[in-house]
Amino acid sequence: MQIRRSALSLASHPGKILLWPLVRWYENRYEGRYRFARLAFSFDLVLIGLAAALGIVALVLFLYKPVPFADKIVFAAEVAPREIVSGASSTLVIRYENRTGEELRDANLVFEFPAHFLLQSVDIVSPPQREDGSGVVVAKGSVVEVGTIPVGGTGSVKIRGVMFGPIGGEQTFRSVMTFVHGAKSVAGQKADAQTFSPSKSTLQLSLSLPEKILAFQPMNGMLTYKNTGAIDYPEVTVAPEWPAGFAFVSADEPMRDGLFVIPALTAGAEGTTRFVGNIGNATEPLAFRFRPSFAFGTDSYELETLTQAAEVVPLPIRITHSVETDTVRPGGSANVTVTYENIGDVAVQDLRIFVSSDSPFATTKTVEANFKQSHPELAKVEPGQTGTITLSIPLRTSVEQSATRVYENLPFATTASATFDMAELSQATVSDSPITTVMTSPLVLSSFGRYATPSGDQIGRGPLPPTVDEETSYWIFWNIRGTTNALRNVRIEGQLGENVAFTGRQTDSINGGVAETGNQIVWSANSLSPTLSPDSRIVGVAFEVSLMPTADQAGTAPTLLRNIRVTATDAVTGAFVSASGTAITTSLPDDAMAGGMAIVE
Numbered sequence: 001m002q003i004r005r006s007a008l009s010l011a012s013h014p015g016k017i018l019l020w021p022l023v024r025w026y027e028n029r030y031e032g033r034y035r036f037a038r039l040a041f042s043f044d045l046v047l048i049g050l051a052a053a054l055g056i057v058a059l060v061l062f063l064y065k066p067v068p069f070a071d072k073i074v075f076a077a078e079v080a081p082r083e084i085v086s087g088a089s090s091t092l093v094i095r096y097e098n099r100t101g102e103e104l105r106d107a108n109l110v111f112e113f114p115a116h117f118l119l120q121s122v123d124i125v126s127p128p129q130r131e132d133g134s135g136v137v138v139a140k141g142s143v144v145e146v147g148t149i150p151v152g153g154t155g156s157v158k159i160r161g162v163m164f165g166p167i168g169g170e171q172t173f174r175s176v177m178t179f180v181h182g183a184k185s186v187a188g189q190k191a192d193a194q195t196f197s198p199s200k201s202t203l204q205l206s207l208s209l210p211e212k213i214l215a216f217q218p219m220n221g222m223l224t225y226k227n228t229g230a231i232d233y234p235e236v237t238v239a240p241e242w243p244a245g246f247a248f249v250s251a252d253e254p255m256r257d258g259l260f261v262i263p264a265l266t267a268g269a270e271g272t273t274r275f276v277g278n279i280g281n282a283t284e285p286l287a288f289r290f291r292p293s294f295a296f297g298t299d300s301y302e303l304e305t306l307t308q309a310a311e312v313v314p315l316p317i318r319i320t321h322s323v324e325t326d327t328v329r330p331g332g333s334a335n336v337t338v339t340y341e342n343i344g345d346v347a348v349q350d351l352r353i354f355v356s357s358d359s360p361f362a363t364t365k366t367v368e369a370n371f372k373q374s375h376p377e378l379a380k381v382e383p384g385q386t387g388t389i390t391l392s393i394p395l396r397t398s399v400e401q402s403a404t405r406v407y408e409n410l411p412f413a414t415t416a417s418a419t420f421d422m423a424e425l426s427q428a429t430v431s432d433s434p435i436t437t438v439m440t441s442p443l444v445l446s447s448f449g450r451y452a453t454p455s456g457d458q459i460g461r462g463p464l465p466p467t468v469d470e471e472t473s474y475w476i477f478w479n480i481r482g483t484t485n486a487l488r489n490v491r492i493e494g495q496l497g498e499n500v501a502f503t504g505r506q507t508d509s510i511n512g513g514v515a516e517t518g519n520q521i522v523w524s525a526n527s528l529s530p531t532l533s534p535d536s537r538i539v540g541v542a543f544e545v546s547l548m549p550t551a552d553q554a555g556t557a558p559t560l561l562r563n564i565r566v567t568a569t570d571a572v573t574g575a576f577v578s579a580s581g582t583a584i585t586t587s588l589p590d591d592a593m594a595g596g597m598a599i600v601e
Contacts, residue, residue, distance in 0.1 A: 070190040072100040075175060077194040086165050086303065087202035087229040089120060092194070094175055095156040098149045104179040109144040109157060112174035116296045118162040118231060125156040149179070162231050163198060164294075166301045171196050202229030203236065203265070205290055205306040213286065213312050216430045218249070219279050223290060225262055226270035234294055236262040240275075241289035245282030245312070251275040260290075285309045315430045316344020317381070321355065321416035322435070328412045329440035329575060330361060333392040338369075338416045341386040348420040351378040355391045359412045360403040361439065363394040381420070398442040398482040399532075407533035409572060410484045411436045440575040441485035441530070445492065445566040447581030449474045451594035458593060465597040466549050466558070466586055473503060473546040474594075476561055476584060478523065480539040483531045486571040490525040492541065494581070497559035499548050506543035514543050521545075521561065527571070547586065549600040557587045557598035 074097040079090055098104055113119060122144065144157050165171045177190040208222040227233055238260040242248050251260065252274045260273055279286075290306040317340060324335040336355045342348060352370040369389045371379035377387055393414070404410065417431040451460035451474055462472030478492050496502065496519045506513045511525040523541045531539055545560055564581030587598035 069100055069181075070188055073098060073104075073177060073190040075177075075190065075192040077173070077175075077192075079194075079196055083200070084163060084171070084196050084198045085200055085202060085229075086163055086167065086198040086301070087227075087231055087233065089160060089162050089230065090196075092159045092161075092173060093125065093156055094159070094194070095154065096149075096177065097154045098151060100181065101151055102181045103151060104149040104153075104181050105147075105185070107146040107149050107177060107179040109146060110176045110178065111142045111144075111159065112176070113142065113161070114163065114165065114171040114173065115299060116164045117171070118164070119159070120162065121158075121160045123158040123160070125158050126154065146177075162229075163196070164296065164301060165198050166293075167198055167201060167304045169197065169301070171198065201292075201303040202227060202231070203233060203292055203294075203303055204228055205238070205292060207288060207290070207306060207308045209288075209308070209310050213279060213310050214428060215279055215281055215283075215312050215315050217279050217315075217428060219246070219277050220274060221277070221288070222272050222274050223260065224270065224272045225265070225292075227265045227267055230267045232267055233265040234296065235264055236292055236294045238262065239291045239293070241291065242277070243282075243286040243288060245280045245284075246286055246288075247278045247280065249276045249278060279312060282312045283314070285311050314344075315428060316342050316346060316348055316383070316422065317351065317418055317420055317428075317430050318343050319353070319416050319418050319430060320432050321414065323412075323414055323437050325437050325573070326440075326575065327392075328395070328437050329577075330395055330442035331397040333394050334362075334412065334414070334437075335390055335392050336414055336416070337388055337390045338418075339386065339388050340381070340418060342381045342383050344422075345383050346423055347380055347382050348422045349380050351381050351418060351420045353378070353389050353391070354417045354419075355393065355414055356417070357393055357412060357414045359395075359410070359439070360399045361395045361410075361412065361442075363396055367391045367393055398444050401532060401534055404532075407536070408484055408530045410439045412439045413437075438572055439484065440573045441483045441487065441570050441577060442532075443480070443487075443566060443568065443577045443579045444482040445564070445579045445581040446479040446481065447477070447494070447561070447564045447584060449476050449560055449584040449586075449588055450591055451475075451588060452592050454592075456592045460594070462546075464594055466547055466600045468549050468551050468554055468600060471546050471548050472586075473544055474560055474586070474588075475542055475544050476521075478541040478564075478566075478581065480528065480566065481531050483528065485530060485573065487528045487568040487577070488526065488571050490528050490566065490568040492523045492564070492566045492581075494521050494561040494564040495519055496521065496545065497547075497562060497585075499550055499553065499558065500545050500560050501548075503544040503546050506541070508541045510537065510539055514541060528568070554600050556600055557585045558600060560584045560586065 076095045078093045081090065084090055124144065146155060149155070163171050172193055172195045174191070174193045180187050204226045206224045208224065210219060213219055223238065240260065255261065262271065287307065287309045291302060293300055293302045319338055319340045321336055321338045327333060327335045338353050338355060340351065340353065350371065352368060354366055354368050356366040358365065369375050369378070369391055375389065413434050413436045415431060415434045417429060419427050419429050422428060451464065452458050460472065460474050463470050464472065466472045502516045502521055508523070514521050514523045521543065528539060530536060547558060547560065549558060562583040564583065565578060567578045570577055585598065588594040
């Protein structure tokens with residue numbers, strides 16, 4: 001009853017609300033169950049208190065993380081000027097402070113510089129040298145011997161040098177402080193890194209372009225370079241990025257792998273390099289870009305890119321042309337019609353129109369029309385004025401194999417251009433796009449007779465010179481050559497001469513043999529492949545004829561075969577093609593046996 005009264009007394013305490021759970025716990029778990037209930041209850045409370053205290057201590061120990069000794073040493077860095085320039089001097093000031101609460105002895109600062117950093121000086125800013133010689137700070141290149149840094153001691157070091165690095169790239173300075181501390185001279189160190197990024201360089205590029213850049217015209221540009229710093233550059237290369245619509249032609253200095261090469265550029269030196277290009281039909285501004293870079297050994301550093309845009313002024317004259325395809329055939333003249341129009345707002349003078357072709361069949365590479373050649377309308381062309389001019393390019397009958405590297409379906413490419421004068425500009429040039437037409441195939445027929453082969457073997461029979469009323473036989477040869485397209489429905493024919501007969505003996509390299517129709521000898525083929533290529537198959541026909549001269553032919557060189565002609569259809573262009581062969585008589589000057597023995601006796 002006494003314990004209960006005590007408990008009730010506790011319950012009536014002002015803090016009874018807080019103690020009420022303990023009272024209830026005592027009544028439910030201890031009262032009446034134990035002989036010494038009050039003692040057991042008090043003992044359990046003590047155990048619970050100890051467990052809670054230990055838990056709190058463990059939690060504090062778990063959450064508490066002591067600051068590492070080296071982290072109490074502060075490094076701070078500043079750079080001047082704030083804008084880092086590759087190739088120019090910069091000053092890095094590193095400040096340090098001892099917040100460890102212990103004296104740092106035998107302290108040294110060691111600096112690791114970026115690659116190709118040019119160190120100029122290391123100066124001690126603080127602490128100053130004391131009169132008694134203590135606290136002396138000595139700089140030895142990349143090492144600063146600090147000595148002893150007292151508690152709360154500070155100092156700073158000024159590093160001056162030149163950074164060479166890519167624009168936008170990182171240049172990292174690493175600082176390491178080594179020291180010993182404490183009664184046992186424990187060794188320690190503090191490491192830190194400061195990273196900077198160059199925003200520009202001492203290599204300055206500028207680009208000079210004409211005030212007016214005209215479409216379809218050649219253009220000259222000048223690239224100027226200067227080393228504005230106090231340090232020499234090794235070899236510098238400049239990679240151009242030519243804009244669309246610009247075709248580079250040449251530069252006044254040799255280029256290497258498409259790069260402008262600037263030899264070692266000393267401090268303050270400058271130079272220029274000129275380049276030439278052609279402007280096409282550009283309608284948008286031309287954006288020229290030049291990316292300079294230099295290398296130290298195997299390390300390459302890109303500098304800032306020079307970008308410059310230029311407006312293109314359209315030309316007032318526009319020309320187009322067309323080709324009459326059925327006139328593009330060997331031995332004829334290719335007709336080209338050029339249409340011109342002044343689309344500008346100013347008149348142009350002395351308009352000259354040209355049509356060019358580099359085909360091996362063209363006997364004249366360029367033909368021209370101007371106001372002095374019966375075209376007075378070209379002397380002055382007003383805005384909105386338009387007109388047409390037809391020009392003809394003469395074509396060869398055939399070409400040799402050596403004249404071309406294309407042997408089949410030969411292209412005939414034409415380009416139309418014009419020159420003219422206008423205000424503030426002379427001899428402006430405008431061109432249109434090339435037009436390519438497949439030429440109708442040339443066709444060459446060789447026809448000749450022989451009594452002996454070129455090596456001297458006799459193939460003919462009978463007397464030489466021919467004798468009245470005696471039979472002499474000769475061989476006739478037909479060869480087709482020089483064709484560049486496939487042919488269809490090929491036919492060769494020739495008319496036998498007086499007192500000449502086909503013996504029936506023959507040979508050919510392709511298709512069937514010849515046939516006699518009346519006094520006509522005929523050979524035909526459904527199709528033939530091109531023959532101009534050195535690798536093509538020779539198309540040849542040979543047959544024998546005999547001559548039985550009569551008395552009225554004595555003293556003459558009788559004709560063996562005349563009216564020789566080949567006809568065919570071009571399988572590519574559909575054009576009809578034909579060629580004539582030379583009439584063959586008994587006069588065979590190149591024949592080893594029959595030469596000089598043509599006159600009938």
